[in-house]
Amino acid sequence: MTLRLAFMGTPGFAVPILQALLAAGHRVVAVYSQPPRPAGRGHRAQPSPVHRAAEAAGIPVRTPAKLDPAEQEKFRALGLDAAAVAAYGLILPKPVLEAPRLGCLNVHASLLPRWRGAAPIQRAILAGDKETGVTIMQMDEGLDTGPMLLAGPVPIGPETTAAALHDELAALGARLIVRALAGRAEGTLVPRPQPAEGVTYAKKLGRDEGRLDWGKPAAELECAVRALNPAPGVWFERGGERIKVLAAMLAASRGDARPGTVLDDALTIACGSGALRLRKVQRAGRAAVDAVAFLRGYPLPPGTRI
Numbered sequence: 001m002t003l004r005l006a007f008m009g010t011p012g013f014a015v016p017i018l019q020a021l022l023a024a025g026h027r028v029v030a031v032y033s034q035p036p037r038p039a040g041r042g043h044r045a046q047p048s049p050v051h052r053a054a055e056a057a058g059i060p061v062r063t064p065a066k067l068d069p070a071e072q073e074k075f076r077a078l079g080l081d082a083a084a085v086a087a088y089g090l091i092l093p094k095p096v097l098e099a100p101r102l103g104c105l106n107v108h109a110s111l112l113p114r115w116r117g118a119a120p121i122q123r124a125i126l127a128g129d130k131e132t133g134v135t136i137m138q139m140d141e142g143l144d145t146g147p148m149l150l151a152g153p154v155p156i157g158p159e160t161t162a163a164a165l166h167d168e169l170a171a172l173g174a175r176l177i178v179r180a181l182a183g184r185a186e187g188t189l190v191p192r193p194q195p196a197e198g199v200t201y202a203k204k205l206g207r208d209e210g211r212l213d214w215g216k217p218a219a220e221l222e223c224a225v226r227a228l229n230p231a232p233g234v235w236f237e238r239g240g241e242r243i244k245v246l247a248a249m250l251a252a253s254r255g256d257a258r259p260g261t262v263l264d265d266a267l268t269i270a271c272g273s274g275a276l277r278l279r280k281v282q283r284a285g286r287a288a289v290d291a292v293a294f295l296r297g298y299p300l301p302p303g304t305r306i
Contacts, residue, residue: 147191218274
């Protein structure tokens, strides 16, 4: 069944979802995305990934800074069967939620009610979760509180990075939203309330969360390295220089080593418990290198504290 849709999304995560709707034959009559933002060295306004994908597909793009009453009326006038939403970035007011015949369906990158909010992918890895997934939700006025339509799990392995998990969840979300829209249109898919227990919130990532605190357990820092790259990034400072850590692994520690002590010639650092071996690092303005190449140009002999 072909549906008349609007799509609302902004980052790269949402692009495969838009493409899946088009491939399924739905008529996407408008795409909503965040307004162009300054980016790059020239700080020129750049359209979002969804904005660019929609233009490439010949779909009109709307970029309101807020969904005020005038924008709400424009949205209502589209005469939609449904709206599909994925990481849009604006809260949808009640008139927008109620305008489409089948309502607004959201693609959320967690198994709700765990990790409601802005950064579910990164928070799942930071917490050491073994599993996450995608939930297709019938949106209401709350923060990711609406009833669920479909969900699919994805395992988080010991080497899973945020970048890899992002892509896997986006692909799963693209498949599930097509199924959910079909089920809603046919009347075979009934929303069910989220469980009252197990609610957690994935607050927005702060820039300073990437600072490595060697007093923390190595396992916690290793999760941070996987969760916070590429953004906001994980780093430590030495001599006024910020050095990024792009890959790391757990290693054995010496019981008498103070946190932050370099333990060997493989760039293993003592932590509050255990140790972290830095596998790939990057100095400002330079290419990322492995630990051996880094130490050739930036000696950190065993016993050094960083």
